[in-house]
Amino acid sequence: MNRPSAPHRESDTARGEGSQPSSAGSKIKGLKCRECGRLYPAVAMHICEFCFGPLEVDYDYEAIATRLSRRSIEEGPKSLWRYHELLPVTGAPTVGLNAGMTPLVHAKRLGKLLGLDNLYLKNDTVNHPTLSFKDRVVAVAMTRARELGFDTVACASTGNLANSVSAHAASVGMKCFVFIPHDLEAGKILGNLIYSPTVVAVRGNYDDVNRLCSEIGGEYPWAFVNINIRPYYAEGSKSLAFETAEQLGWRIPDQVVVPIASGSLLTKIKKGFQEFEKLGIVPANPGLRVNGAQAEGCSPVYRAFISGKNHLVPVKPNTIAKSLAIGNPADGFYSLDVVFKSKGAIAAATDPEIVEGMKLLAETEGIFAETAGGVTVASLKKLCEEGRIKRSELTVAYITGNGLKTMEALAGALPEPVSIDASLASFRKNVNPSN
């Protein structure tokens, strides 16, 4: 059978090869299949043509080692671009110049409650410009997309990713297409429309949006950040590990707790620590345990973990943690592998536990996280109760998005304000000053 026009076989134009320099730069050798090791040029493609395995950026670590040091990092900008040497772009960054370098909070009050003396929270609820860790991956993906000659960026999403892609596209004047299911909440659509992208509401469910975007990604010369630009996009997550190590005084923690959606974030945090070790930026910590957190209503990786299997069974998501609701996660197998090999664990939180986790974090540390943060805190609590994290261990939990994005999850979960008349007598009568 002839294949004259194959939507999933990306054309040269769609791969950005038209403006691709002959060498992708001295630090990037190209793309490499994670399964079979086959090599490809550093263009816009994400799947091995031979075995269908995922492609990853292949770095020239020897060349990088000659330039990278703690000092070179410290002299860099106060953003994720201080780790430019280990990010998959060849020139100067052009998009998301202020993303990253978020606070690492020593969570003394939450730690005391959980029985941990050295608990830290990597607080991406204040990332720039859209208050989630997606600002990291989008900054990297769009800088690379522009290097590859794309003038249009796109994504399939239901919230944080669409927000970040739309905002970054607006900041550099790129054309932007965002694909969403048609029945998405009005508030989320408005949050994207303010940046003036083309929002395409697909009449269908999540599966239909998925499949359509995959087809469009192969047919149109657009940079789909989470499809054909995915190898570069995913690398942006490593900056969470780089910042953690630097902010801890150039060391790697003993335990990390990471929310799992596609699984990419967890694997890239591990990779970030490994790269720092490999390049001698930090002393090795072979005892690092990587732990995952999922919402019980969408927990294919957790279920595989507790059954001791490495095969994931896809699920239909049913949880308030929408930003983690990926029923068939692309990097689920790889994240499970990282957890098993590091002797870590995965915990899952029910919807009420997620809300409790959000409240606990806010009440103890003054951080208002979205539902994914609730999943992380609730899972951290379970891991502590199970004795998997010891009191003295240096532990870092990743809080990936701001609570202002998921206010609806708290409906009915918080007490009403105390209502009084505008008189001191009414105040005395109704308010307990010792609270």
Place this chain on the structure above:
Amino acid sequence: MTQMRLHLSFPEERVREPIVYEICRTFPVVVNIRRADISENSGWMELEMDGELADIERTVVYLRDRGVIVAPLEKSILEG
């Protein structure tokens, strides 16, 4: 003519059925299995499917109606 790359996940109750054989007999599509891992309880398969777009769409609906989870090769790409 179109080609699609698909990831299929088989639930336990379907894992013993010759579903690929059935779709090739029922629809004018050509299936090329590129990777697979099938056990007695579950399994997945990654394949290329060639045919007219309408026939591929009908095949996808047929598979879903049989309880097979059909996703693009990238699996769930919706994030956040």
